[in-house]
Amino acid sequence: MYRLRLPPWLVLLTPAFVVLLMVIAIPLVLSFYSSFTAFQLTRPETITRWNGSFNYKKALSDVYFWSAFGRTLLLVTVALNLEMLLGLGLALMVAKVTRGQRLLRTMMMFPMMFSPILVGFQFKFIFNDNVGLLNNALQSLGLTDIAIPWLVDGHLAFIAIVTAEVWTSTSVFAILILAGLFAIPQDPVEAARVDGCTPWQTFRYVTLPFLMPFIYIAMAIRSLDVARAYDIVQVMTAGGPARRTELLWTLIGRTGYVDARMGYANAMGYIAILLSIVFTVYFFRKLTTARTSLGMGD
């Protein structure tokens, strides 16, 4: 009897491919197709109205699109760097603790358990100008007696959003770096100390290079997350007031669902996904180089 023999790796990977095809690939093809049409959510028949690359040209010449693009880029840069520095500091401090470290590690991961939508509401309340925790604290301490409009002023709202992002995700960096600190072989560190390196030199030239792969992994994961930031910002400011905190995906979500211009929204979505891919590939390259230089490559 004839039996088709597939290579075992293909059999093992098939379930993964099937699920991803169903949930990610087919919807993406659908929305890719609709990005070339004048599809409007309220009039389903418009999905067949082909208008070529009109949506893409429109997006690329749209001021709002580019300002959201720039703001997303700025958010990724600011949030990632802050999270990296704070996460590194936190991990170094926690690694030094000898007693009760298990408890500290769980506390450290506390923010990761909060749903992004919940984080949005939580910080919306903390930064509320009237009854928010922050203004209340500032006023009670006598630092100010005015109600600072945290979520109304464009710059302040950006700071508020960065704070929320940093609060939820510094722990991602912290655990990954902590994992790295535990994995460092002790010989080079001791050798550096015997050779008379100062603690700073040991950190800078021995510990840090070893931690770099861990940092790049965290960067790769987080750059994707921040570039597609939606839940937190949508709840906190919904891109407003008057588009002052508009990010790529809040703009895309509103164009698609509220203005019902789905075709146009999907075109912008594809440009945004391209941006994310650039980040991923960049950090993956960095990761591979860092791994190779440490002799951990493939």
Next chain:
Amino acid sequence: MDQGRSHRIRRRLLSLAHFIGLFLAMSLICLPGLWVVLNSFRPTVEIMAKPPVWIPTELNLDHYRAMFGGIGEGGVPVLTYFLNSLVISLTSTVIALLVGMAGGYAFARYRIPGKGAIFVTLMVTRAVPGVALSLPLFILFGRLGIIDTHFGMILVYVALNVPSTIWLIDGFFRQVPKELAEAAEIDGCTRWQAFWKVEFPVARAGIASAGIFAFLTSWNEYALASQLTRSLNSKTMPVGLMDFTSQFTLNWGGMCALAVLMIIPALLLTFLVQKHLIAGLTFGGVKG
């Protein structure tokens, strides 16, 4: 002598700074969360008071009572939401782990043409946010008739978690020397037995850490769940949070009570597997 003393003082100052720094950092991390817990026990009048009430004068279970109470008294069907969340998250985590184990094993043990490209493609699926998928998925699931079902949500969450699961587990299987499984096969195990008896136990930590990430993702996801769940059939807790909002007002105390209910299972699970988590990330992520 003098030098020794100043050295000692310096060391003591450093450890004091370490303690203060750690204390400050932990407070900043925990306070916003604990504030939510505290507010769930305070009457709404006190939460909204101006000037603020810093030291709670009254703590009660009113928000919890109202939440579990009837629909008319501001109650929400929390138990249903909780069960939906639990069934969907646990099932999708288990399936994602099985699919991810198969995929990760394939990546770690076989020569696959175009391996790097397949790998990056898997990761890129993470770049697509829920908002972008929700409409096409809604249309697709509508055709298949699986909108507002547990099955539909489980399918979605398996897909969301499979790429990172494969990534973590692949790195972990690579840590297990090939010779170990080969030795088992020489001793008379089938490949299947060798996997379960030898390779799986060694890679358990990596699988645990992949599991917790998958669980937290499904447990907390909102954008897709808000579009694909319509009724009590499948509505999950993050979507349930919206029951506390109306057009202009927001029942903050009630929302906090539901939030506490959402956090407890996640906290328990993380505490149980956190030791594996660190180990899992070390091997899975980096050495892979």
